[in-house]
Amino acid sequence: MxxxxxxxxxxxxxAYTEEPIAPEDRRTILNAAxxxxxxxxxxxxTVLDITDPQIKDALAVSCDDQPFxxxxxxxxxxxxxxxxxxxxxxxxxxxxxxxxxxxDLLLAVADAVIAAQNAVVAAQALGLGSCxxxxxxxxxxxxxxxxxxxxxxxxxxxxxxxxxTAQQQSREKPGRFSMEYMVSENQYPQLSDEALRRMVxxxxxxxxxxxxxxxxxxxxxxxRKYTADFSREMNRSxxxxxxxxxxxxx
Amino acid sequence: MxxxxxxxxxxxxxAYTEEPIAPEDRRTILNAAxxxxxxxxxxxxTVLDITDPQIKDALAVSCDDQPFxxxxxxxxxxxxxxxxxxxxxxxxxxxxxxxxxxxDLLLAVADAVIAAQNAVVAAQALGLGSCxxxxxxxxxxxxxxxxxxxxxxxxxxxxxxxxxTAQQQSREKPGRFSMEYMVSENQYPQLSDEALRRMVxxxxxxxxxxxxxxxxxxxxxxxRKYTADFSREMNRSxxxxxxxxxxxxx
Numbered sequence: 001m002x003x004x005x006x007x008x009x010x011x012x013x014x015a016y017t018e019e020p021i022a023p024e025d026r027r028t029i030l031n032a033a034x035x036x037x038x039x040x041x042x043x044x045x046t047v048l049d050i051t052d053p054q055i056k057d058a059l060a061v062s063c064d065d066q067p068f069x070x071x072x073x074x075x076x077x078x079x080x081x082x083x084x085x086x087x088x089x090x091x092x093x094x095x096x097x098x099x100x101x102x103x104d105l106l107l108a109v110a111d112a113v114i115a116a117q118n119a120v121v122a123a124q125a126l127g128l129g130s131c132x133x134x135x136x137x138x139x140x141x142x143x144x145x146x147x148x149x150x151x152x153x154x155x156x157x158x159x160x161x162x163x164x165t166a167q168q169q170s171r172e173k174p175g176r177f178s179m180e181y182m183v184s185e186n187q188y189p190q191l192s193d194e195a196l197r198r199m200v201x202x203x204x205x206x207x208x209x210x211x212x213x214x215x216x217x218x219x220x221x222x223x224r225k226y227t228a229d230f231s232r233e234m235n236r237s238x239x240x241x242x243x244x245x246x247x248x249x250x
Numbered sequence: 251m252x253x254x255x256x257x258x259x260x261x262x263x264x265a266y267t268e269e270p271i272a273p274e275d276r277r278t279i280l281n282a283a284x285x286x287x288x289x290x291x292x293x294x295x296t297v298l299d300i301t302d303p304q305i306k307d308a309l310a311v312s313c314d315d316q317p318f319x320x321x322x323x324x325x326x327x328x329x330x331x332x333x334x335x336x337x338x339x340x341x342x343x344x345x346x347x348x349x350x351x352x353x354d355l356l357l358a359v360a361d362a363v364i365a366a367q368n369a370v371v372a373a374q375a376l377g378l379g380s381c382x383x384x385x386x387x388x389x390x391x392x393x394x395x396x397x398x399x400x401x402x403x404x405x406x407x408x409x410x411x412x413x414x415t416a417q418q419q420s421r422e423k424p425g426r427f428s429m430e431y432m433v434s435e436n437q438y439p440q441l442s443d444e445a446l447r448r449m450v451x452x453x454x455x456x457x458x459x460x461x462x463x464x465x466x467x468x469x470x471x472x473x474r475k476y477t478a479d480f481s482r483e484m485n486r487s488x489x490x491x492x493x494x495x496x497x498x499x500x
Contacts, residue, residue, distance in 0.1 A: 003253040003375035007282040007368050030433055032257040034426050037370065039384045040475050041424045047433045055436050079438065088446055089476060092468035098477070101485030102492050106359065107384050110407055113360050114382075117367035118257050120287065125253035132364075134289045134357050148437040157360055174291045176284050183280055183297045186305055187398040188329065196338055218342035225290050226339060227348070235351030235496075242352050242492065246485075 006124050011173035013129020014068050016162025021073045025126050029074070029161065032122030033115040044082060044104075045112035045156070048147055050075040055146060062142055063135035063158070064230045072160035077136060077147065078116040080108035080156040082245075098246075100152045105245040112156035119159060129164035132157060138233045140240040154241040175206035256374050261423035263379020264318050266412025271323045275376050279324070279411065282372035283365040294332060294354075295362035295406070298397055300325040305396060312392055313385035313408070314480045322410035327386060328366040330358035332402040332495075348496075350402045355495040362406035369409060379414035382407060388483045390490040404491040425456035 060070035082100040136158035204212035310320035332350040386408035454462035
């Protein structure tokens with residue numbers, strides 16, 4: 001099964017050749033995104049196709065200083081979007097329409113991310129590499145201004161896409177945690193401390209980490225992922241985005 | 251491109267034959283999910299494979315009374331999960347670890363949904379049909395108890411998977427909004443009221459709605475999707491889940 005193998009083999013690609021993406025391939029990727037599953041066929045998202053070099057440069061800085069973003073031939077922002085439907089409902093119903101709530105937000109985020117993953121799968125099928133940029137969740141005020149994002153939208157995912165360099169093509173895909181820890185029957189799993197340690201160390205050995213010890217791996221992640229400046233900023237910024245979605249008055 | 255065609259043609263399937271899903275196909279679907287892109291290779295989710303008929307029955311009721319859920323041969327809940335990593339960080343660092351914030355939440359939701367969409371694509375490649383159940387976001391208290399969900403988790407997506415009935419196979423896929431409204435270059439689009447009306451009516455005609463007028467289509471959606479009981483409940487429940495994720499103290 002070629003399609004399944006491609007899902008297994010897909011890995012992040014952060015370095016691209018100079019070759020542009022053919023216009024028909026761009027359309028194929030965008031169409032694959034738009035054909036993705038969507039709640040009630042409402043398509044609660046908008047795709048921004050970032051082609052302006054100045055905006056790409058700005059995103060390369062604002063998204064935790066990652067210069068490869070500016071050099072990516074295709075940059076897509078998947079905006080979870082209830083602004084469009086709120087306006088449509090107001091056009092139809094007048095202004096007495098309730099504001100979108102936290103459930104509407106999470107549905108829209110799911111719609112946006114589902115569409116993004118279809119774009120990833122389509123890109124892979126076309127021989128292109130892709131990389132998610134979680135940092136698009138940071139700097140709410142700056143990104144709202146840069147991308148003209150209205151109320152009731154949130155940039156849920158960003159993708160860079162391009163032809164992989166030879167180095168990237170040969171790079172090994174990082175091994176995942178094994179299924180026994182990730183999948184549980186019927187209920188959330190009661191993993192012991194020992195199982196969690198084993199889970200981390202097994203993956204570290206799989207990925208041939210120089211220090212595969214639990215404390216070595218976790219201390220590094222704690223520093224690089226959980227207490228880094230970008231992480232603090234992402235939490236601040238996400239809270240700003242979430243504020244506008246009302247708690248439903250019960 | 252077979253893989254691309256499958257992305258274009260995939261539609262929701264809500265009725266399944268009695269045929270069970272072969273164990274190797276179940277594993278293929280789960281592996282495809284676990285091989286999905288994930289932020290920092292941290293896999294911020296847990297997959298619940300719901301096999302207990304009593305739990306499936308309960309979900310069929312709690313997820314807006316949809317009996318087909320109980321009859322689905324495979325039911326997966328994709329739980330956005332920062333509980334696991336918060337525990338791991340505490341094991342490594344002691345108890346002075348910050349609580350997960352709203353940015354961590356959104357990263358985990360994205361990870362969970364990306365994995366779910368890989369499961370959808372894999373199921374399709376195996377000739378299986380699938381359907382997302384957004385209603386898993388409802389009834390926070392009940393679902394937490396039923397699935398034993400700890401703090402810092404949220405059921406971000408649920409999938410039913412099975413062999414499609416002949417009727418489902420021949421059902422036409424609902425047409426989407428066209429690209430000119432859904433994709434915008436560089437900035438969030440400034441669609442006029444007229445463009446929004448056109449967007450809705452073009453899709454309604456594409457889908458051969460008996461009343462393709464803007465007001466007809468939107469009034470029906472407003473009633474069925476935006477002011478229905480399930481929608482109110484989803485907003486209430488989502489707000490409950492979101493409360494536990496801290497706003498970062500700046």
